[in-house]
Amino acid sequence: MTGAVAWRAVRWLLLLAFAAYFVTPLLALLNFSTKDVLTKQRSGAAWRALTQDPTMTEAIRTSLLLALVTVVGMVLLLVPTMIWVRLRVPGATRMIEFLCLLPLTIPALVIVVGLRNVYAWVNYLVGDSPLTLAFVYVVLVLPYSYRAIDASLSALDATTLAEAARSLGASWFTVITRVILPNIWPGVLGGAFIAVALVLGEYTISSLTHYNTLPVVIVLISKADAPESMAAALASLLFAAVLLMGLSFLDRRRRTPGGN
Amino acid sequence: MAAPSATAPPAPTGRRLSVGPSVGLLPFLAYLTIFLLIPTVTVVVGAFQNDAGGFSLEKISTLADDTPMRALRESLILSFSSAVVGAVLGALLAYLVVTSPPTSVLRRVVTSVCGVLAQFGGVTLAFAWIATLGFGGLLTQALADSFGTDPNGISQLYELPGLILVYTYFQVPLMVIVFLPALEGLRPQWREAAVNLGASTRQYWIQVAFPLLRPAFLGSMLLLFANAFAAYATAAALVSQGAPITPLLIRTSLTSEVTLGQANFGYALALEMIVVVAIVMTLYAWLLKRTSRWLP
Numbered sequence: 001m002t003g004a005v006a007w008r009a010v011r012w013l014l015l016l017a018f019a020a021y022f023v024t025p026l027l028a029l030l031n032f033s034t035k036d037v038l039t040k041q042r043s044g045a046a047w048r049a050l051t052q053d054p055t056m057t058e059a060i061r062t063s064l065l066l067a068l069v070t071v072v073g074m075v076l077l078l079v080p081t082m083i084w085v086r087l088r089v090p091g092a093t094r095m096i097e098f099l100c101l102l103p104l105t106i107p108a109l110v111i112v113v114g115l116r117n118v119y120a121w122v123n124y125l126v127g128d129s130p131l132t133l134a135f136v137y138v139v140l141v142l143p144y145s146y147r148a149i150d151a152s153l154s155a156l157d158a159t160t161l162a163e164a165a166r167s168l169g170a171s172w173f174t175v176i177t178r179v180i181l182p183n184i185w186p187g188v189l190g191g192a193f194i195a196v197a198l199v200l201g202e203y204t205i206s207s208l209t210h211y212n213t214l215p216v217v218i219v220l221i222s223k224a225d226a227p228e229s230m231a232a233a234l235a236s237l238l239f240a241a242v243l244l245m246g247l248s249f250l251d252r253r254r255r256t257p258g259g260n
Numbered sequence: 261m262a263a264p265s266a267t268a269p270p271a272p273t274g275r276r277l278s279v280g281p282s283v284g285l286l287p288f289l290a291y292l293t294i295f296l297l298i299p300t301v302t303v304v305v306g307a308f309q310n311d312a313g314g315f316s317l318e319k320i321s322t323l324a325d326d327t328p329m330r331a332l333r334e335s336l337i338l339s340f341s342s343a344v345v346g347a348v349l350g351a352l353l354a355y356l357v358v359t360s361p362p363t364s365v366l367r368r369v370v371t372s373v374c375g376v377l378a379q380f381g382g383v384t385l386a387f388a389w390i391a392t393l394g395f396g397g398l399l400t401q402a403l404a405d406s407f408g409t410d411p412n413g414i415s416q417l418y419e420l421p422g423l424i425l426v427y428t429y430f431q432v433p434l435m436v437i438v439f440l441p442a443l444e445g446l447r448p449q450w451r452e453a454a455v456n457l458g459a460s461t462r463q464y465w466i467q468v469a470f471p472l473l474r475p476a477f478l479g480s481m482l483l484l485f486a487n488a489f490a491a492y493a494t495a496a497a498l499v500s501q502g503a504p505i506t507p508l509l510i511r512t513s514l515t516s517e518v519t520l521g522q523a524n525f526g527y528a529l530a531l532e533m534i535v536v537v538a539i540v541m542t543l544y545a546w547l548l549k550r551t552s553r554w555l556p
Contacts, residue, residue, distance in 0.1 A: 011356055015366075018353050022373060025388035025429065028398035032391035081288040088281035096285070099292055105541045106300055106534065107490035109507055113514065113530040114299030114306070139295045144379075194379070201381025203493035208514055215383040219497050222387065230391050233384040240380040245372050 026234070033231035046227035050235060053228065059217035060232075062130045066213060067199040069134040071192045074145050077138060079188060082149055083180050086158050100146035103139055108204040111136065119209070130211040140205075141198050145191030152187025156180070186250050193247045197240040303534065306527030319528035328509060328529065334420055335506040336536075339488040342427035347481040349428070350435020351443075357436070358443040371440070374433035382430065382494030389426045390498070393417045418499055426494055431484050438483055442476035479547035486540040490533065506533060 222229035310316035395413035404411035
């Protein structure tokens with residue numbers, strides 16, 4: 001029995017050590033962002049600046065808009081394709097999965113190096129705006145969104161549902177938007193959450209294409225006003241944490257009825 | 261879209277092989293071609309071109325120069341050490357978590373926190389460590405007092421040792437996420453069977469659990485390696501000048517176009533990156549196939 005007690009003690013000590021390791025840098029962020037650099041006094045100036053500094057608010061606005069456009073693009077591109085593959089071209093399942101997971105093996109850095117020609121055209125056709133980043137962000141979030149949606153879609157007998165709807169005279173458009181989509185809604189929402197979190201934290205492509213998204217501005221501002229950039233870093237991290245926690249709740253809701 | 265209208269007679273559903281329905285995949289395929297395949301092909305082709313556009317091995321051979329070779333070596337060291345440390349610590353944390361029930365608060369908190377730290381951008385993590393060990397950081401003064409380090413910030417934070425430390429901070433969580441399913445797949449019945457046959461706890465671990473987990477462990481470690489090798493944001497936020505590792509050397513070649521032909525050199529470096537990551541990911545896929553034999 002002493003062995004079991006000792007193991008329990010060791011286990012909690014180890015867990016505490018891990019907790020300290022993970023929490024310390026985050027506490028340091030909080031500490032740094034609430035301290036005045038010169039006077040060493042506590043101050044909320046850095047956090048207030050998040051809503052007042054025009055560079056920062058502009059960057060936050062850009063990043064949130066970008067996240068929204070990316071999610072819309074991802075849903076429009078991926079969801080109909082995945083449903084269509086399941087219903088009509090099951091032979092292409094492997095290929096689509098491979099393509100969706102491909103961005104995991106091609107680093108974002110490589111994509112941005114080869115992106116110049118493509119973006120010359122994009123900027124020529126739709127203009128020069130940070131929102132054009134959404135085109136390539138849709139590709140970046142594909143692997144994560146694919147997994148989330150695929151999990152939902154696999155739990156569904158899509159073929160039977162589609163046959164039932166078709167035999168009642170529904171068009172394929174109706175089948176996709178009004179029969180299948182409501183059933184895989186948690187998966188789509190989950191994919192959207194991950195996409196938002198990824199876009200808000202994306203730095204590689206936006207910094208190398210010189211668009212001022214939130215992470216880029218955080219780095220820029222750090223040279224002039226370190227506490228403000230620390231506050232922005234912590235705020236965006238917490239925002240992503242809330243999103244991904246929400247995702248885990250969705251996950252549980254989906255599993256509970258299916259588990260019985 | 262290729263979808264027939266509602267008034268058309270319903271097509272015989274399902275498995276008939278025909279060109280018709282595949283047309284529905286065209287938008288997706290076209291999109292990926294433009295925003296994923298063309299950039300990749302641009303990199304591969306560009307790496308084999310000289311400044312005039314003709315075929316040449318000039319850029320590839322520059323990869324053997326001193327600077328790119330040193331950057332590659334540092335990159336490999338960084339990826340390898342952060343992958344090993346991340347894998348060992350991550351596996352340990354995953355084991356501590358897996359011994360608690362799936363619905364426990366501990367498990368939920370750990371998996372959520374790990375999800376955030378592993379997937380959310382590296383910039384914030386770099387700043388978290390600057391706030392800890394940099395100028396005016398939370399631990400800087402304490403470390404200076406007890407170990408005699410520089411009270412104005414630990415300068416190694418912006419060099420290779422610091423990069424390893426900060427990379428580990430997102431490698432451990434990633435390991436927890438990818439290794440947890442393998443640990444969960446370790447069925448209690450196997451342990452009971454081993455104990456019934458007279459095995460001690462030690463024997464069970466050495467002769468049953470470790471051999472079973474080895475492919476998953478090595479596979480996860482490879483994934484961590486690729487993850488670190490391809491990472492850019494953390495290093496870029498931490499090291500604002502100079503290029504100690506390959507991704508930062510790519511940044512230099514992209515941002516300083518003063519020297520003619522730097523763009524094509526960027527292509528060669530990017531190709532080097534593709535090759536390294538592709539090798540690692542192929543090994544990973546192979547190991548994953550071995551693991552999936554016994555995973556539920």
